[in-house]
Amino acid sequence: MIITSLENNKIKSISKLNKKKYRDIEAKFIVEGEHLVLEAYKKGCLEEVLMLENYQLKLNIPSTLVSKEVMSKLSELDTPSNIIGICKKEDKNEIIGNKILILDEIQDPGNLGTIIRSAVAFNIETIILTENTVDLYNSKVIRATQGMLFHINIISMNGLIAIKKLKEKNIPIYGTDVNNGSNVCNLTKEEKEKFALVMGNEGNGVRPIIKDLCDKNLYISMNKNVESLNVAIATSILLYELGR
Amino acid sequence: MIITSLENNKIKSISKLNKKKYRDIEAKFIVEGEHLVLEAYKKGCLEEVLMLENYQLKLNIPSTLVSKEVMSKLSELDTPSNIIGICKKEDKNEIIGNKILILDEIQDPGNLGTIIRSAVAFNIETIILTENTVDLYNSKVIRATQGMLFHINIISMNGLIAIKKLKEKNIPIYGTDVNNGSNVCNLTKEEKEKFALVMGNEGNGVRPIIKDLCDKNLYISMNKNVESLNVAIATSILLYELGR
Numbered sequence: 001m002i003i004t005s006l007e008n009n010k011i012k013s014i015s016k017l018n019k020k021k022y023r024d025i026e027a028k029f030i031v032e033g034e035h036l037v038l039e040a041y042k043k044g045c046l047e048e049v050l051m052l053e054n055y056q057l058k059l060n061i062p063s064t065l066v067s068k069e070v071m072s073k074l075s076e077l078d079t080p081s082n083i084i085g086i087c088k089k090e091d092k093n094e095i096i097g098n099k100i101l102i103l104d105e106i107q108d109p110g111n112l113g114t115i116i117r118s119a120v121a122f123n124i125e126t127i128i129l130t131e132n133t134v135d136l137y138n139s140k141v142i143r144a145t146q147g148m149l150f151h152i153n154i155i156s157m158n159g160l161i162a163i164k165k166l167k168e169k170n171i172p173i174y175g176t177d178v179n180n181g182s183n184v185c186n187l188t189k190e191e192k193e194k195f196a197l198v199m200g201n202e203g204n205g206v207r208p209i210i211k212d213l214c215d216k217n218l219y220i221s222m223n224k225n226v227e228s229l230n231v232a233i234a235t236s237i238l239l240y241e242l243g244r
Numbered sequence: 245m246i247i248t249s250l251e252n253n254k255i256k257s258i259s260k261l262n263k264k265k266y267r268d269i270e271a272k273f274i275v276e277g278e279h280l281v282l283e284a285y286k287k288g289c290l291e292e293v294l295m296l297e298n299y300q301l302k303l304n305i306p307s308t309l310v311s312k313e314v315m316s317k318l319s320e321l322d323t324p325s326n327i328i329g330i331c332k333k334e335d336k337n338e339i340i341g342n343k344i345l346i347l348d349e350i351q352d353p354g355n356l357g358t359i360i361r362s363a364v365a366f367n368i369e370t371i372i373l374t375e376n377t378v379d380l381y382n383s384k385v386i387r388a389t390q391g392m393l394f395h396i397n398i399i400s401m402n403g404l405i406a407i408k409k410l411k412e413k414n415i416p417i418y419g420t421d422v423n424n425g426s427n428v429c430n431l432t433k434e435e436k437e438k439f440a441l442v443m444g445n446e447g448n449g450v451r452p453i454i455k456d457l458c459d460k461n462l463y464i465s466m467n468k469n470v471e472s473l474n475v476a477i478a479t480s481i482l483l484y485e486l487g488r
Contacts, residue, residue: 110354114474121466121473144474151469185488220484222365225395229365229480230358230388236477237484240464244429 002053004067011070014050014086018076020135027089029137032075037085039147045090050074051083076139089137095165096153097125100196101239102173104159104206105132111202111232112136113144118236120148122243127152128196130159130210163213166196173198175206175214176234178227184218184241191216192242199235246297248311255314258294258330262320264379271333273381276319281329283391289334294318295327320383333381339409340397341369344440345483346417348403348450349376355446355476356380357388362480364392366487371396372440374403374454407457410440417442419450419458420478428462428485435460436486443479 003011016022017030028047031040034057040046041059048062052071071080101124106112112134119127129136136142136154157165163173174197175181198214200206206214220229220237228234247255260266261274272291275284278301284290285303292306296315315324345368350356356378363371378385380398401409407417418441419425442458444450450458464473464481472478 114477117470118473118477121464121470123467146471148470220365222487223367226361226365226392227390229362230476232474233358233362233477233480236473237481240481240484 002065002067003050003070006070006073008070010064011066011073015074017086018074018139020138023089023135023137027091029087029089029142030074030139031085031087031142032077032083032139033081034083036142036147037083039150040085040087043150045087045150046085047088049083049085055082057083092153092155093157094153095126095128095155095162095169098171098194099123099125099242100128100166100171101126101235102128102130102159102162102196102198102210103133104130104198104210105201105204106199106231107134107202109134109138109140110144111230113141113146113149114232115199115235116141116145116152116154117148118232118239120151122236122239124239125153127154128159128162129154129156130162131156159207159210160213163196163198163210167213170194171196172215173213175211175217176219176238177217178219181217181219183221184238185221187218187242192244195242197235197238197242199231199238202231246309246311247294247314250314250317252314254308255310255317259318261330262318262383264382267333267379267381271335273331273333273386274318274383275329275331275386276321276327276383277325278327280386280391281327283394284329284331287394289331289394290329291332293327293329299326301327336397336399337401338397339370339372339399339406339413342415342438343367343369343486344372344410344415345370345479346372346374346403346406346440346442346454347377348374348442348454349445349448350443350475351378351446353378353382353384354388355474357385357390357393358476359443359479360385360389360396360398361392362476362483364395366480366483368483369397371398372403372406373398373400374406375400403451403454404457407440407442407454411457414438415440416459417457419455419461420463420482421461422463422472425461425463427465428482429465431462431485436488439486441479441482441486443475443482446475
């Protein structure tokens, strides 16, 4: 059987997952395209898939065939994929490891997704998303992670509480400061073994209330004509250096 | 006098500059917001500005007041700026300096803009955009550069011709290769003084015809779970290392 009606109850309810409100209520989210579906499947959080009639992918989970029109309704892409997956959110809230990244009010979905991809590349163990950070399960974020969100511990936590917990674990907090910071390439091996790097909002940077709690501030050496780098770029370069 | 009509000829002709075809014909482009307008003004390529009635900015060039409705028509932003500027394109075609970045078929405007910002930060002297690279004067590219497009020599050139010219200048061409490359952090000081780094399309990488001409391939050391980084991130980290 193929679902062809846009008014089908199952389709209407899945379509709602394109809104954060419903993702929060249902504790589910959508991934689009075979690569992301397979990453979610490997991770064990894929609950079911919907695919076009002529599409071939055998997975050990419930599968539903849908028409192109239905896929277009569910998809957030201009050119919809052949397959989408419904995943259950994992309920994570524990800070794991000694290499932590705190993202404070990052707003752009592409930036968040790209940063997650880089964080996995440079062996970060936990990413903490503070209040007012863009939703991790936004489709643009998921696409920009290239599936890497399934390879790292990502939790949501109030920024001040997170820093308190990290200080209790004796993990030093690193902020950024172009004027009064240390050049990141001069950090010692010891300083790179255990840290929580805080990166802030695209326009405003890290909130002062959080910045005041940093134990050390870092900067990236660059041409004086440039005030700042894109936040995803700056974060990735800092993580690259911290991982050297 | 304030222009309030969307049918005004001047407005209709400026509005066309939101399309590449007309930017090419007129050799002009639009910048939006005070920061970009001022950067263009300092660079001497700002020809005129259009601003809202209550907006204050005195520049030594022609200025026209427009209504909010007219500004909305000209703007590419959801929340239009108070001011836009019309700039003339500079006719550049010379490869300057010993630190060159070649962008081969980069498609995403945000990636191109962000890469330009990073290239200025890490002292690249010329950026070469090959055929089929997204238009430099696309509004999303310009915004993502944060005005840095006015601080660097950017030229458009056929990729093969560019590489031929660079080889004539004895500038070594660096590509990227995760499997058969050299770790970028092991480059010698000499290898960082003179180079042309080629970075490719988001999905397909550098075209084989270009890749075959590279003198050396580089890679960034990272976690094995990650196949690749976002192209703007990878470019920025490579340029950061090449600039150390």
